[in-house]
Amino acid sequence: MVMLLMAIDFGRLFFGWVATQNMARIAANYAANDPAGPWGLGSTYQAQINHDAVSINCIPPASWPAPTFIDGGTNIGQRVQVNLSCGFRVLTPIISIVVGSTVTVGASAVFPVKAGIIGGVSVGTAVPSLAPTPTPSPSTSPSPTSTPGNCTVPAFIGMRVNQASTAWANAGFVPSNLTASLGNGNYSINTETPPSSDGHAEPCASFVITVGP
Numbered sequence: 270m271v272m273l274l275m276a277i278d279f280g281r282l283f284f285g286w287v288a289t290q291n292m293a294r295i296a297a298n299y300a301a302n303d304p305a306g307p308w309g310l311g312s313t314y315q316a317q318i319n320h321d322a323v324s325i326n327c328i329p330p331a332s333w334p335a336p337t338f339i340d341g342g343t344n345i346g347q348r349v350q351v352n353l354s355c356g357f358r359v360l361t362p363i364i365s366i367v368v369g370s371t372v373t374v375g376a377s378a379v380f381p382v383k384a385g386i387i388g389g390v391s392v393g394t395a396v397p398s399l400a401p402t403p404t405p406s407p408s409t410s411p412s413p414t415s416t417p418g419n420c421t422v423p424a425f426i427g428m429r430v431n432q433a434s435t436a437w438a439n440a441g442f443v444p445s446n447l448t449a450s451l452g453n454g455n456y457s458i459n460t461e462t463p464p465s466s467d468g469h470a471e472p473c474a475s476f477v478i479t480v481g482p
Contacts, residue, residue, distance in 0.1 A: 285357045286374040288325040292318060293378040297351040300336035301380035304343035308335035318353065327355035328371060343382055345450075350379045384450040384481070406432045420473040422466045425458045425480045433458060433480055441473045450481030458482060 296318050300308075308314050310332055322329045333353065340347035354375040420441035425433060430449055437447040449458075461467075462479045 282357055282372055282374065285325060285327065285355060286376070288321075289327070289353055289355045289374050289376040290378070292321045292325075292355075293351050293353045293376040294380075295321065296333075296353065297336065297349060297378040297380040300349045300351060301383050303384065304338070304349060304382050306335075322355060325355070327357065329355070338382075339379070345382055345384070347382050348379050349382055350377060352377045384448070384479075404429070406435045418472060418474070419470040420476075422469050422471055422476070422478065424467040425461050425478075426467060428458050430456050430458055430480070430482055437478075442471075442476060443474055446475070446477045448477075448479040450479070456482035 296314065299314060299317060306312070306314070314335075315333055318333045319329060334351075337350045337352070338347060339350050343349075352375065354373050356371040356373045358371050422442075423433075423436040423440050425436070428436065433449050434444065434447060438444050450460075458480045460481045466478060
């Protein structure tokens with residue numbers, strides 16, 4: 270019976286280690302897709318890890334550690350790392366005497382940031398590794414000036430990602446207020462936040478939008 274319990278315990282710990290590795294990968298991928306956070310108690314990040322931990326009978330800490338941006342920034346391509354640890358209760362009395370009533374296993378995962386700004390590169394600039402066959406940007410028409418201080422949002426949907434920055438600046442908006450999620454510069458833009466903003470008049474200096482493939 271003791272041998273059977275020991276085998277079950279080792280199997281449970283191995284499964285817990287594998288599941289904790291998967292938790293770390295999911296958390297790192299979440300941080301890579303939304304590097305701005307938040308990461309504290311009550312955040313979606315904490316809730317997602319807690320949900321996964323409960324499903325594997327992990328004893329969670331009071332708060333899961335926040336991601337670490339190991340390259341010092343949150344620009345596209347920079348790395349984010351998540352380190353997690355879980356405690357698992359031991360069933361076999363003999364093992365619990367040696368290692369204690371719980372055994373802690375750890376896991377770590379690293380993902381590249383996938384959304385935000387390309388460090389040192391304008392979104393509209395052709396980068397050989399991202400846009401091997403850059404094409405000329407479409408001609409743009411002058412923004413209407415019927416309302417002082419307002420500009421017309423370009424029609425981003427269907428536009429290539431590497432043309433978004435040029436169209437945004439030509440429309441009269443502040444360049445840094447455009448964020449583009451960039452997998453490949455030639456990808457077509459299919460999403461924008463806030464949605465359905467194309468053609469609307471918005472404040473030139475303060476309107477912010479995020480687009481992606």
